[in-house]
Amino acid sequence: MAELTRTKERILREAVRENVEIMSGRLPGRGRHRIGVVMRAARLFFFLTLPIAIFTTSYVVAKVAGGRSGGVPESMLNRQPPLQRQAARPKATDLVATSTPQLIDPAVFPVAVRKVVLDPGHGGTNLGTTNAGGLIEKELTLDIAHRLRELLESNAFHVVMTREGDAQLSLQKRALIANETQGDIFVSIHVNWLVTRQIRGVETYFLGATDDPYLSALAARENQGSGYSLADLRGLIEEIYANARMGESRRLAEAVQRSLYRSLLERNPGLQDRGVKTAPFGVLTRTGMPAILAEVACLSNRQEAQLLMTASYRQFIAEALYEGINAYASGLNQRSQIGS
Amino acid sequence: MDDQGHEHKNDSNSESSGGKDDGILYVGIDLGTSRSAISTSNGVRKVVESYVGWPVDMVARKVLKHDIVIGEEALKLRPMLDMHRPLENGLIKEGSEKDAEAVRQLMKHLVVLGGAGGKGDGKKQVRAVVGVPAEALRVNKQQLRGALTGIVDSLMIVTEPFAVAYGLDALLHSLIIDIGAGTADFCVMNGRYPNDEDQRTLNSAGDAIDQILTKSVQEKHPEANFSEHMVREWKEAHSFVGEPPERIVVKAPVRGKPTKIDITDEMRNACESLVAPVAETMIDLIARVEPEYQDRIRNNVILSGGTSLTRGLSDRLQAILKEYGGGRVKVVDDPIFVGSDGGLAIAMDAPDSDWERLSSG
Incomplete structure (x- = not known):
């Protein structure tokens, strides 16, 4: 009994600690008890190698950017890597600045969208939404994704599908496929179901802000401390990168939403533009590239469901998605060219 | 049953419902996709369908x-x-402000x-433990915390199977499948607070059964007319794996x-x-435990949650083992x-100093 009480007390302390970490916006220290020694060793290794890594990264970035674009102006190189300067010398003002990181200007790197990861929503026993007419979201999303793939591939994009057939994949697996195949953008295709069945519309999501007070809390803590912990710095880097990715995801979402609405309205009068929205979808959280989730139709609306039954409308959706992706890719290339 | 929820007297051990009466109400909540349950330190246990509706127009109002x-x-x-079932896969539906508001209303309803x-009714301070899916992301937990601001005074979010394990004192060498x-x-309990490796979430659960059954x-009966709610009722009355206890005949127009x-x-x-994914995950989690403890865990697999009432499911999993x-x-x-009883036990056991750290004020 005493042993059980002690176990409960220990477990409760851990539960409270995790909650406090989440409240303060810090990354949870799960699995700490297993890897405490490893973490200390990693921390030591990290601090020993950090200056070398920063120098090497700066050098490579300068070389690559300069080599590809014919020379990035010196001023741009001086302006861009705030993270590196902060990491080397964590002054209070620098740290505060990281709480609202600047989006990484695509002009720094002459980038292009070449590989598109298409994620047909649901699959296997995860049917997604269904309607009384027998339409099933997992089948609709797969059909549209196949049509979109054809369009993209015939226009020189390389396409990776998270599923080719009726496979059941976890969100983690979908994100893993996107990350491992090094996709440039990730487009998850879904069909919506709304309780208000009169509504028919399209909407596009990207990973949104979470009111995470992480960075401000981090800055305050680190101004007092002797240095970064490995976990904190990892979080900082992730956060800055996440903000850069979020900006591109928003642009991609806007391009796709605009195209979906404008194109589909011709075939689907009464269609509502439900807009670009942010949301912490799991699949978008874990993908390491600009990522969106498009709700291309509402299966709950009878008229829209009837349209979805026709191959021509599904082809129309695929074409609208293609136009949106292409518009984003073209815009990205233009921004890169302006920057160079 | 009343018109607001099914009421149950708290017949659980009184250790978790007595001893603390200092103007503070301790609650454990299992915020479920289909039903939400609450257990409180004043002995109330209620379950509510997780549906929130707003009148569609002035006439309805x-x-x-x-x-x-x-x-x-x-x-x-x-x-x-205008009906909202605000939880999806055990979490607030993503991207919908209306669903976030529906969760707030549902939680407020449960707490009351x-x-x-209510106001002017000697309102007590509320300290709540809420269970969420095992693999809920940090952002999901933050989202839930945000949604409950102003409804409870202090909030602790734990994973649902952990709450179950805590309530059953099954903290060592057990596997909870909720x-x-x-x-x-899923959650393997090894006498410590479970980390990511100890826990798993599958989306194959009661709703997935409903969808397959509907389709x-x-x-088979294209002429029959039925709703998702009818399908759910059929499942809750007759679900089984293996051999049917009798032919299942239902009425539909x-x-x-x-x-x-x-x-x-x-x-x-x-x-x-449901069987294959659940069995596969169960075996996989057991296989990851240190070899000398696997036997004990295999002999202490605990099924909870509404879908665990599927007839024959525990026998089938045992046969697989x-x-x-x-x-x-x-x-x-x-x-x-x-789950809600487990949450209440956690709430009652946590010291005041911890609750103060978890205050949302």
């Missing part, structure tokens, strides 16, 4: 005489309501039912006439779809409240 309708009543009155009192509507959550009944249809095979196929050296799978006595 006039008829209903309420701005919002929650729970079973919302289900009954759904033609007049639990005895927190199968609800939205998710099946297959539609295919065909061209307006109530007609008996046999759904035995469809029910079996739908429920059987035979191939791995044998084991024992038991269903908890009270699958509906075991």
